[in-house]
Structure formats: structure tokens, C-alpha cells
Amino acid sequence: MTDSPALGLVTDLTIWGMTCAACVRRVERRLAKLEGVTAQVNLATGRARVTHPPETTPDALAAAVEAAGYTAVLLRPELPEEQRGGADPEDGGQDRNEAGAKGAESARERERLLYTALLSLPVLVLSMVPALQFRNWQWLCFALAAPVAVWGAWPFHLRALRGLRHSAATMDTLVSLGVTASFSWSAYALFFGGAGEPGMRMPFTLVASGGHGTAHVYLEAAVGVTLFVLLGRFLETRARHGTGEALRSLASLAVKEVTIRRGAREVPIPVAELRTGDLFVVRPGERVATDGQVVEGTSAVDMSLVTGESEPVELAPGQEATGGSVNAGGLLVVRATAVGADTRLARITRMVTDAQAGKARAQRLADTVAGFFVPIVLALSAAVLGFWLGAGAETQAAVTAAVAVLVVACPCALGLATPTALMAATGRGARLGVLVSGPHALEGLQHVDTVVLDKTGTLTSGHMSVGWVTAVPGGVGEAEAVRLAGAVEAASEHPLGRAITAHARRTNAPDGLPPVRDFTARPGHGVTGRVDTRTVEVVSADASGLPPVLSAALERAEGSARSAVVVRVDGRAEALIEVADLPRPGSYRAVDRLRRLGVRPVLATGDRAAVARAVAEEMGIAEVHSRCTPEEKAALVARLQEEGRRVAVVGDGINDAAALARADLGIAMGSGTDAAIGAADVTLVRGDIEALADAVGLARRTLGTIRTNLVWAFGYNAVTLPLAMAGLLNPMLAALAMSASSVLVVANSLRLRTWEPRRAAARSGRPPRPVPSGRPTGRRNR
Template sequence: MAEATAHRLTTELAVGGMTCAACVNRVERRLARLGDVNAVVNLATGLATVDHPATVAPGTLVETIERAGYTARPRAPEPAATGEDTGTGEDAPDGERAAERHRLLVTAALAVPVVVLSMVPAWQFRNWQWLCFVLTAPVVTWSAWPLHRRALRGLRHGTATMDTLVSLGVAAAFSWSAYALFLGGAGDPGMVMPMTLWPADGHEDAHLYLEAAVAVPLFVLTGRHLEGRARRRTGADLRALAARTVKEVTLRENGDERRVPLELLRPGDEFVVRPGERVATDGVVVSGGSALDLSLVTGESAPVDVGPEQAVVGGAVNGGGRLTVRATAVGADTRLAGIGRLVARAQADKARAQRVADVVAGHFVPAVLAVAVTVLGFWLGAGAGPGAAATAAVAVLVVACPCALGLATPTALLAATGRGARLGVLVSGARALEALRRVDTVVLDKTGTLTTGAMTVTGVTAVPGGIGAEAAIRLAAAVERDSEHPIGRALTAHARRGRDGGPLPAVTGFHATPGSGVRGTVEGRRVEVARPDGPLPAPLADALETAEAAAHTAVLLRVDGAAQALFAVGDVLRPGSYRAVDRLRRLGVEPVLATGDREAAALAAAAALRITETHAGLTPEDKAALVGRLRAAGRRVAMIGDGVNDAAALARADLGIAMGGGTDVAIGAADVTLVRADIEAVADAVALSRRTLATIRANLGWAFAYNAVTVPLAAIGWLNPMVAAAAMSASSLLVVANSLRLSSWEPGRGRPAPARGGRRAGARR
């Protein structure tokens, strides 16, 4: 898959044959030699994301990777757009996985008797060692052949990987055992070998290491099998998103309905969604009404009611009535496909610590080979027997494991970004996670971010003894029905919700006065909806004062010249805004309100949310300048917005966070996108980023500590090669298992954070 940008291309390649972080580093370095080529290779997904000039053909990239000793092919088209399994770049087909399982089972059947006989002297019958030799030979050759093949391929290209270490270790253990059997006296019929988990003292040339020769391939194959299963689990959330697309759709043409493949659906076509079915693609409801389950698209658990002229998202489940939908986007242009792309690209990114680990791993394997040769020479020079010297060298080769280094970040990112997508939080990559974790100030836009972004009737006050509130809203909505003013639309929508979408009375003699209001005749009455002026009855005067204090717009209803009701209309706070701001404070993040709205509206919203720093009446340039001043003061700033006017501030902040329902410009300038229309997702994103970075640090800490401890132990002869092989496999499994915990992470309520050096809120404007 290639994507062009200003004479440059971004190409994704599926890379095969990588086994450790050293492989990742080698592929990245080989591609970088092409000149002006930047590559990010992900061990967990087997994908290489390459940014390169248009003059460098994708075929050249494939050839470069193949010359480095690996396989490569262009990645298939966007999975989320086609509905197919996302998979990973190196995910083996079912047939290959079945062959791997078969190889593992045969290896276990051959290896277990060898290990048991070698470690339990009481069961060592006459000529037992020759039976073990016969059972070991196919394990060392056939079972370990994939390891040998990759090691030989690396040597042909002048490289060394983890497979090189394992292959040399297995060959050395088997070769020494064969020498001991045929030339060293270990082939005597009555030979008995004592049980030990430690290396032999080395003065007995008759000592065998057949158990190490079979245990190393067994543990490596077992570890990679379990590791592969775990890595596939980390991508389960993304595959679940891709699975939301349907294969067939009921197309409606000229009143007829027929089932067709999804690929035949085009923008503008109408399709039917029956109860229980998934919405095939993004569109607008033409007829019908229902409640949609959007939990796997936005993370919201509550069903969303939809009706005519309302937008629907592909992948949502129709929980009720029959819908007819007009498609507005298909294939790669759908919202679900966009989510899949964002998550997949985020999983290809690397944390800063992982980039350092990859560089270290690039020099790790040659260093281990040098250490093994040095250990062999040292023990032989110190007077130890050939057996002990060879055992120590084999243990060094086998125990060294750069796999855990390569898996530390990508497995955590796979799990975290997939889990974030299901929670309605899309993170662009590891760099965004790192920035999100360090944020201590969040600049919040008001309209569309903290508020719904639409005018809503917030209060209805009727004159006692008059027509009543229900009749008042019905008459006001009837006369406002033909108005395009936001206040008129709000009154109409409020009345229709109260009447379950039923028809409103007809209006005649409609007239609109710009800046004043509208009037008309409804059911024989003269109805006027306008700004309040002149004296009002006491209840309406009190309601007017309350509306103005909340920075809401007040409109007065007069019927036949008499004031009957007053409506308060305004942009109300989202239900989750209160919890979101409180949780951000508990996480140690200070909220700052920045809006282009008037000061009264800004102060009212800030007071409701207990935000102490407020900036009102800002232009887009003012918002960007505010972000710059906060950063200059030493704060790490995240900006949250949804409109074109927020794009400059989003780009200037340490981290930009866009509301998923906002403009494409705002989303394009952001590092994090909130798919669900719930500002509380911001707190979820901060908490998830901190947990993810903590998991990555723990993974890398374990990977480095493991090698720092086990390699010296093997060098001084304190590790049996069989134990070393088990430890090597366990280290990779531990890293993957630790990352998998992120897949089931649930947002908490946060805990009060320690004070940040006595920082005070900025001045109120």
C-alpha cells in the first residue's frame, strides 16, 4: 500500500523472517542507505512503514529488504475498507500455522524422552544414550531447520540474528555429544550420567548435552508459538473493528430490493437496514427510525436514536426499526476505515526508548558471538576441560535474547491502541502517547468541545393561568418551523421531541424581521416569537434574569399580543464535561478554557465546571498565541478543539486532541482524536497513555535486566544450556503477557495527584 504526499510516497511492506530487534534494526539501516528514506519497522506486526521519494520505487524497497536476508511484499489494501482480517504483516496463513503446530508436537514427542532419560539416572537403561542420540538427530536437523535456514540466510548476507545464536548453540551441543559418544567414551553400554541443572565440571569428556540439543529447539519453538498467539491477541481489537463491516447489503432501486455484495454499493445508493443488521456504510437516514448500538465504533454503550436526515455510521448495529439509508461514503472513505488506518499507523510507531533499544540490539548479536568465543578460549586457557568450556560457550549463545527488546514496545502499542479504539480514543502513535503522558495543562475550547455545539432549549417558563408550557412551545415551534435561524431550529426540535416527532400546526402569514423575530397566524391566533422588550410579568422577568446570568438567549412568546411564555435557548454543556474536568484535575492536569465566544458565556461555563483560568473572545491567532505563552511558561500543553478555528492552536500545542465530530482540518492537525462525543474520553486517553508508557518501560527494563544477569551467569559456567533455553523463551513470553494486560484495561476514576510545585492558575480574563 502506497500513499503519495508532495513527491514522496509512504509504502507499507509486509516483512518476513524477522525474529528479534536486531532484525528490525538491520532492515531499517539497509533501507536508510537508499538515501532520503525513513523506515519504521514493527517486529510485532511484521510491517515496515517506509517514507521515501517518489523516485525510489516500491520494488526497490522490496529488493533491498530481500538482499538483507528477509522476505518482503507490498501490504494488502486497507483491511478496514474491505472488511477482511487486519492481520499482521507476518501473520502466517492457517496452513502454515498448522504446519508449525505439527512441527512443535513432533519435536515435543522426540525431545521429552531425551530430557527425562538425561536428567533421571535411575531410568538410564543399558545403551540409553544411543536411543537418545537417535531421537535427538531429527530434532537437531528437521525440527530446528527453520532456525538453521534463517541463520544460514543471514550469514550469506553477512548478518547475524538471534537465530544465528540458537543455531550455533544447538549445533555445538549436538556436535560435542556426538564426539563424546563416538570418541570420548560416552558410548560405553553401562554409561550413567548424573542429574544436574548445572553444567558438568568439564573434566569428563563422556558427558553428553543431548538434553540441551533437544530442549533449545523445543523451548524456542514453543515460545514462538505462544508468542505468536499472544501477538495475534494484541491485534484483536483492530480485527474486531474491521469485522464490523458486512459482506452483503440490501440495495433499494426503483422500489425493489435485492441483496448485492458490499463492493457494488456506491455513494448516493439507498440501502435497507433491518432490525439486528449492521449498517453497511456511512450514510444519512432517508426513512424510518431506530436506536443504533455504536459501542464498537465510538465506545459509547448507550444506544443512539436516529431518524430521517440524521447521519449513521457504518458498522453500527440496528437495534429496533427498519431504516432506509442513503450512502454518503463507501470503502476506504468510511469512518470505520479511517479508524482502522489511524490505529494501524499508530501501531507501527515506536517510543523513544524502543528506538534506543533497537540500536542496542543491532550490535547485540555480534557482541554475544564475541563473548561466546572469548568464554570458550578463557575456559580452555584456564585449564578447564573441553566439555565445560563448550558448555559455557553454548549457554552464552542460547541465553542471549534480543527478542524481548524488539517486542517491548510494539506489543504494548498493539494492545493499547486497539483498546483505545474500542474506548473511542484514537492515538496517532508512540510519540503522541509519550506527549500525552507528560501533559500538565489542557486548553479546552468551549463550543462543540465542552458544549454540544448546537442551540438547545434550556428552559420554558409560562405565565400562570395562561395557555401553559406545552401549548406555548407548540405554537412557537409552529411559527418558527419555516425559520432558518438557530433559535428557531432549536424551538422546533424541542417541540418535535415532546410530540414524538408528530406534525406541528400549520402557519399562515409568516413574516420574519431580521434581528427581531418572527410572526404568523396559527390556529386562528396571532403568534409572535421575538426578543423580550418592555415590562414582563414577574415569572417571565425572573426567567429572563436567570437566562442572562447563564449567558443564554431569551425569546418571548406573545399570543394575540399578550406575553405567554419565555424560552431560554443556549449551547449547553455536554453531560460528560463535568466528570471530565474533575478527572483531569485528579490526574494532575490543569484545565484552561479558551473560546471565541463572549465573556459572559465563557465565565458561565467555567463557573459550572470550576475552571479558574478563562480566556474569552479569542481569534484563532489568539488561541495559538495562548498555547505559545503557556508553553513558554514551562507547561506541557494539550489543546482540545473541533473546528477550523482551533487548527492552528492544535498544531502549536505539545499535543493536539480533536473531537471526532469536528472538522477535517481540526482532526488532521491533531495527534489524538476522540471518536465518541464525550469529553471524558480525554481523561481516559491520559490514563491509558500513562499505563501504556509504564508497561513499555517495564518491558524494556525486564529485557535489559534479563540479559545483564543471565549472560554473565552463562559465561562463568553457572547455567546449563537447557535452563538457558527455557529462560530465553520465558523472557519473551513475559514481555508479551505484560503487554496483553492493556487489552483489558478499564478507565478508573483517577486519584488526586501531588501538588505541582505550588503553581497557581493564570489570570482570569
């Protein structure tokens, strides 16, 4: 831990016993009473993320939570990001212990629900169907209802008592009071009010009316409230478990054991012992243990669970392998370049966890409302009881109306409306290759109306590639020209030469490239060498002396500001090769989809005007800013903001960091620099700009889901509370309605887990033509 109070520490706590938004507010307020402490408590995850000074110990935080009436389990305390070290080998065990505790708790809840249902169902049937009420049926119901009201509802009673000791009221207070009032009234009526007489018959009614005097029991309300609230809690917990599926999927990608090479031996070791620089083996079907660089072997690797990209990636020596991806082909030997908390998978998991720990503005409002809601409901219930008694109503009718008010107004749905949607959305985003830093990023994505796009590395791949090859008819042919050019350029270090050689190796992989002799490089002109028995030149394109077909190809390349070279074989021009920075997959579709979503694309690049215009024309972008310095990009963002625009910036380099930080929302490419990713609010992991359109669509759907949840949560109380106060709602039905509202809110959030972007709505776009490289055209500068 750091001794610097300015940086502060972050500690995660698991909180047991929270049931509603009022509980969340109580825990946050209790922790905030400690000096220098701020906390965000998430009802859906049952966790608190606490920022505190070094002198405040984790034990003091846990004690504060327990003083509020809840149980706190300490998780791993964390330093600020810049001070974190490697992975803690105990983390996995800690997570397993927490999972085991949750599993045991779930088993106990399931057992309590089962026995409560077995005891409650006969009581409900006999109370609701007068034709089945035999002699002394009420005493059988009392015998069955007693363990339900005491043991079945014991979790509510216990938490209500804890809250009472701390002068606080929550959902459990309301349920406990409702069950206790219903059962106590029934016991009084049976023993002292005449309801225990043999042959007593009791009609069932949906409203708060009773029989004459005290000869009426409400055992069905006592067991019904307990049963339905337990059932709702159980279903809600299972549904909430589904919203955290993304984190469990990410955790499942972590490899437990890895085989490393030590000399000629292969030794299996725990992955916690793996160190940077170690060579490890990845066999077909195995997961890559950690981030590294391939040193031997070639294979197709499935990275779908890490980046959201479904198409396998071909890896060869020198290329980067990502930890957690699956080797789908041959054997690979990889050199570890990052381990523990520094791996890409660890960073993704941390971002998802941090995002789910945050709160949207709507949730903060809901928590505040819920903090005052429960005391108001208690006051309303007392007022309803007094009103009905004062109006001359039957005592049991007044008690029933008061109990219905207590039960129906539990603010469970209010507390779950936002966090469950955020959990499901961040998980779905991670599977689509979109990582958001928190709820503020989702809210920002929803409102963005202008996006400033960088060119190199964002719209384009950021490295030179062969685009078009034009061969002279009747000559050596396109394939042979590329093979010969690639062989000569293999000895060159020029970026254009490396691109040509890489393309030749891909297209001639079965045969390889022939050796070159008598290699000569002439700066500013090109390279020459002997391949087989022929003299091959790869030189700067010059219109003079070219065949018409190559002249036309050169004119087209120069018009689009692309680099071009001529391949001459034994002194005869045989082909023209165009080299460019190719667009990323889906770049045109992404820009088209953004326009359809009402987002205006703007291109801002450091390249020259001709290059910027060519890229903009290719992508269909109307507004272009070229030769932008990092300061000018930030100034452009500020100018757009002054015009009232909500601006997002997409970039991948250090030169984009200032604009990313200045924007309303910064979006970094996952393949970009650490500076860009650190300044961004959203990271597009899969390196595909089309993920940005997915992110905007997901954000809008998420915020729409949250609004629907909150409307339902508030609207439910707005409708049912007046009915209960008017004596038009049986407490048993009130409990059913309250439980159903929570389950519906969570189920609505779960729909986000299956959300699919509407990619088919966009036009298919143009063929992926090469776009300008930013280098002078028509001349080869060496």
C-alpha cells in the same frame, strides 16, 4: 502513483523471518541504503512501512529485504493522503491471502512443536532422572534427539545460514549455534569419548559441570533449547496475535454486500460497486454499509465498535449514519455520502494502522542496542569458552557455559517490549473512541500538563438546544406551552426557533405538532400565529409585565448570559423558554478528571467575556481567554510553552487549526472539521470530551508498561548473562528463561487490552445545565 519525488510514495511490506530486534535493524539498514528511502519495521506486526521516491519500485524494495536474508511480500503501495483515491477492491483479497499464509505458517509451527515435544520429553526425563537410566539409555536418547536437533531446529539453522551469507548474526544464530554445539559434543562423546559404553550413568546438574573426561552428553540441552524456544515462539506469536485484535475488529465491520434502491426495485450488489449518491437499505440487525444521510425511517443505531460510545444513537431523516454501525431498530434508507477510503471507518482503520507502524523513542533505542548486542554475545561466548579451557576446566563444562551464554542472551524480549504495548494500546484506544496518530502522540499525552480547551463544539455541543422551561402556575402548563411554541416556530428559520421546534417534536412525538395559521415574523421581536383556536406569540423576553415567576427566571437567564423567549397565549404570558448551547455529556467530569491527573485546564474561545466566564464557571475552569482570534489562540499556546508548559489544544473548527498545529499535542473532536482533524495528533472519535481524560490515562499506563517491559528485558540479560558466564546456568534452563522472558513481555502488554479508565474517581459533577450560546441575551435578533 505520483511522479513527484517531493511527495514520495508509501509502500507496505510484510516481512517473513524476523525473530528479534537485531533482525529489525538489519532490514531497516538494508532499505536505507537505497537512495531516498526511509523505513520503519515493526517486529510485532511483521510489517515494514517504507517511504521512497517514485523511481524506486516496490520490487526493488522487496529485493533489498531479500538481500538482507528475509522474505518480503508486497502489500498495496499508497500515495500520500492527499492523493489517495477510493478503496481498492483487491485489498480485501490481499488481506485474506496474507491471513491465509499466516494461518498455514501457524499450522506448520504447531505441528513442528508437537513432534519436537513428543521426541524431546523422553530425552529430558532420562537425562534429568538418573534412577530411570537403563542400560544403553544414552543411545535411545541420541536416536530421539537427532531429528529434534536437525528437523525441529531447522528454522533456526536455516535463518542462521541466511544471515551468515549476508555477514549478519541474529537470535537464530545464537540458538542454532547452541543446539549444534550441544548435539555435536554429545555425538563426539558417544562415539569417541566413552559416553556410549553400556551401563553409563550421568547425573543431572543445573550448572555447567560434567563428568570425567568426555563421558558426558548434553542431549537434554540440545532438545531442551529447541523445544523451549519453539514453545516460546509459538506462545509469543499467539499473544502478539491478540495485540492486533483491534484492527481485525475494525476489518470485521466492513460490509461485503449492500442492498440499493433503483426506482421501485431493491438490488443486492457488492459494496465495492456502491457509489456516492446511491440509496441503500439497512434492515434491523444489519450493518450500515457506508457513511450516509438518512432519507427514510427512524431507528436506534449501535455505534460502539466505531466510536466507543455504548449508548445507541437515535437516527431520523436528515441525520448522518456511520458505516460499520449496527441498525438496532427499524428499517432505514440511507443516501451514501462517502465510499471506500473516504469513509469514517476507513479513516479510523488507517489511523490505527499508521499508529501501530510507528516507533517510540524507547523502541528506536532498543533496536539500536540489539543491532550490536548479538555480535557482542558471540564474542562473549567465545571468550567464556577460552577462559574456562585456559583455567583448566573440563572441556564439556567450558562448552556448556559457552552454549548457555549463546542461548540465554537472545534479545527477543528487547525487540517486543515496545511494539506489542503500542499495538495493544492503540487498539484499546480505538475501542474507547480515541485515535492516536502514532507513538509520538502517546508520548506527548503522557507529558502534557496544560490543556487549552475551545468552547463551542468542544465543551459544548455546538448547536442550540432548549435548556429550562418555566411555566406560570395555573396556566396552560409547561408541556402545552412548548407544544404551542414549537408549532408556531416550525415556520421560522431562526436558530432559536429551530431549537424550540426540535424540542417540541421530541417531547410531543406521539401526537405531532398542530398546524399554524396566520404566521407572522417580526425581525428583532418574535413570531405570531394561530394554533387551534388560540393566538400564540413567541417573543423576546422583556421584564416589564411578566409574572414574578417568569421575571425571576429571566433574571437568572440574563445573569448566566443565556437566551430567553416568552410564550404568550391569547395575550397572557404563560412560559419562559431558555435556549442555549448545552454542554457535551461528561464535560464537567472530564475537566475534573484532568485536574486530578495534574493537567491544568485553560478555556480559550472567540465568544465574548460574559459567555466565556459563564462556561468556565460551569466547568470549574479558573483561567479564561475570551474573544480569541485564531492567531491569538496560537499566540496563547506559544506563551504557555515559553513558561515551560507542555501544552495540548482541543478544538473542532477551522479557527482551531493554527493552535492545534502550534501545540505540543493537537487533539481534535471527531465531529469537527477536516482541517482540525488533519492538524491534530489525537482524534476523539466519540465526540465526548471525557475521552480526553481516558486518552491521558491510557497513555500514562502504556508508557509505564513499556518502561516495565524494557526494564525486564534489560534486567533479564543483566542477571542471566553473568550466571551463564560463571558456569552457573544449564543451557536447557537458559533456553526456558529466554523463552519465558519474551512471553512475559507480550503478556504484560496484553494487559492494556483490558484497561479501563478510572471514571468513578471523578466527582459526579453538577446537573447538565445549559451554558451560554454566545448570542445577545434578552433580545431576539431576527
